[in-house]
Amino acid sequence: MQRSFSTIGLVGKSADSRTAPLVATLLDALRQRGADVILEHGIGNRVNPGAFRIASLEEMAEQADLVVVIGGDGTLLATARAAALHETPMLGINLGRLGFLVDVLPDHAVTELNAVLDGAYELEPRAMLETILLRDGSPIHQGVALNDAVLHVQNVIRVIEFDTFIDGLDVGRLRADGLIVATPTGSTAYSLSAGGPILTPDLDAMIIVPICPHSLNHRPLVVSGRAVIEIKLSSGSRSPAQVALDGQKNLDFAPGDILRIQRRPQSLMLLHPRNHHFLRMLRSKLRWGEHP
Template identity: 45%
Template sequence: MSSFNTIGLIGRLASANTQYSINRLVNFLSKRKVKLLLDEETSTVLPGEGYPVASRVELAKKCDLIIVVGGDGSLLSAARAFAGHPVNILGINRGRLGFLTDISPDEIETKVSEVLDGKYQTEERFLLNSEVMRDGEALSEGLALNDVVIHPGKFIRMIEFELYINNEFVYRQRSDGLIISSPTGSTAYALSGGGPIMHPNLDAIALVPLYPHTLSSRPIVVAGSSVIRLIVSEQNNLNPLVTCDGQSQTMTQPGDEVIITKSEKALTLIHPEGHNFYETCRTKLGWASDTGNT
């Protein structure tokens, strides 16, 4: 008897390895006799199999477990679709690093079976909400599990902006941009930018400058309840982009405001029993595994 009634399946289609894992997973789930729904795009790699197909909107309403086969990018996309819904997300890694998709391909049957038998850990992650304002009206809105980034796009030029936290002026900065990261995103782009690693359970947001035009500018960690506001300087001669998780973007213009807050929508991740954040860091980041015993 499965702990979950209806399972949705999402996979990244560009990879032959991912398609192999999807087929392997579907065959396994069929033997477990669970109710399975395939994402519309994912169903194209299983033609003629006869499995029910649903949009992501339908999956959010009908499923209590979503299994994502792919890399962290695939899970980030799923996160924005299912955040705020009573559905759990389980990741099978077919990408490179795999901080969020933590089941390896050769463990599919073993680990997924354990999850279906109720042997798993849950973890709630918060998302960031980004809103671009122009002349007092909302131009666009986006969600990000990892980060919201303001940057110059394809141009190799510095941009200028003012930063306010809870309506208090912090600084005017010229740099290649700014990463506003959740704890989940602290091991992603923000880490490459020199930001701190934050435990996923922290209620905090990190602001990481990208190549600032001053040696004294450093990452700042603020409370998760903070309202972060960026004003795009009138001095810019280009149109900076605001990107959510590297997958959706909005072009700004001088005078626009970008407001980032903690979203009311949360995401529930599932990990196999024994999952440990620090062990993941050791494995993925190549930290020394010596326990210090002599």
């Protein structure tokens, strides 16, 4: 069953000089359709909003039926953590480089946005992670991530030591530069750079990838999407560490702390133009089959 999108939110990378002209073009198209538009204040303050409302990202995600993200994958990741709280579908217009998540080209933005608003789209659920950071048995931070949660060394070139548990089972102590826990969406991000596999977005799975492990016995592991993963920083670890959510939000991680990661019950709804296919997109972005 197709959804009706009457209130459209626009969010973009305001520092990019290409954003404001594209926003102005989209506003003209949406005005012609009589759509109700909400501009996230970062771009709303850089264009002439006219009759359009300006709101915070959280307010926009709550009030809009569809959020259009103008930028790269990083812009969409930041928006996703706010939009997911309200299960607001998102459509990405790519002003970045690769653009695994933002798949509409700027030159086609008006045409494809109009087609989407006319009902020609595909809605794809993307699994997200839910994280809880525990200190002395008490939660001190809760967060969500679309790509990954990463335990990493903080500002020094030195390994950290930590224990990993999957559904309560101790799977061993590891000395490494860190550990990545990624969704299928995140399998094309940092996880891929660290040697992890690519998963198609429909798989109910998570990936655990050590970062530069100091042992040949530790390799990337794919586990059930229903698994509960816990990472505990060893009391003997001498290096300060942090946890990064989608590479954007960083939390201090002290010896004895526990990071609990599991799939979030609600998925992010990513919207694509018709005839989108993940493997076709992957081949195009990674240039599979091209001769050197």
